[in-house]
Amino acid sequence: MLTALAATALAYLVALPVGLTAALTHVRRLEELLMRPLDVLLAVPSLLLILLVASVFSPGATGLALLVAMVNVPDAARIVRARRARPPPVPRSRRCACRARPGGASPWATSAGPPCAPSPPTPESG
Incomplete structure (x- = not known):
C-alpha cells in the first residue's frame, strides 16, 4: 500500500510541473x-515495461x-495539461450554430438553414 502511494505521489510530483x-x-516547440517523450513512453505497454524491467533488475520496494x-507520469501529465489548457476559440462563423444546438436544432438545420444574426463582439474578438 505504501509503495502504491509513493508511486502515485512521485508520478504527480513530476507530472504536475511538466503538464502545467x-x-x-x-x-509550441517547448x-x-x-x-x-511522454507520448513515446505512452506507446509502450506499461505492464509489459514494468514486468520486463522488474525481471531484469529485480528492484526492491523503492525501485x-x-x-x-515512471510509467504513470505520461498519463498524469496529459491529464494535467488537458485540464489546464484552454479550448480553441470557436470561429465567428460557427458561434450561432454552437448556440442553436443546445436549443434542440439539428446539425442539418444549423448548417443548411437560414443564416442567423451575427454574434455580438466579445472582448477577445474585439
Missing part, C-alpha cells in the same frame, strides 16, 4: 519538447515505486 508548463506555455511512477 506544457499547458501554459505559448511556445510544448512539443515536453510532451513528445518498484520508481518504476510504476
Whole structure:
C-alpha cells in the first residue's frame, strides 16, 4: 500500500510541473519538447515495461515505486495539461450554430438553414 502511494505521489510530483508548463506555455516547440517523450513512453505497454524491467533488475520496494511512477507520469501529465489548457476559440462563423444546438436544432438545420444574426463582439474578438 505504501509503495502504491509513493508511486502515485512521485508520478504527480513530476507530472504536475511538466503538464502545467506544457499547458501554459505559448511556445509550441517547448510544448512539443515536453510532451513528445511522454507520448513515446505512452506507446509502450506499461505492464509489459514494468514486468520486463522488474525481471531484469529485480528492484526492491523503492525501485518498484520508481518504476510504476515512471510509467504513470505520461498519463498524469496529459491529464494535467488537458485540464489546464484552454479550448480553441470557436470561429465567428460557427458561434450561432454552437448556440442553436443546445436549443434542440439539428446539425442539418444549423448548417443548411437560414443564416442567423451575427454574434455580438466579445472582448477577445474585439
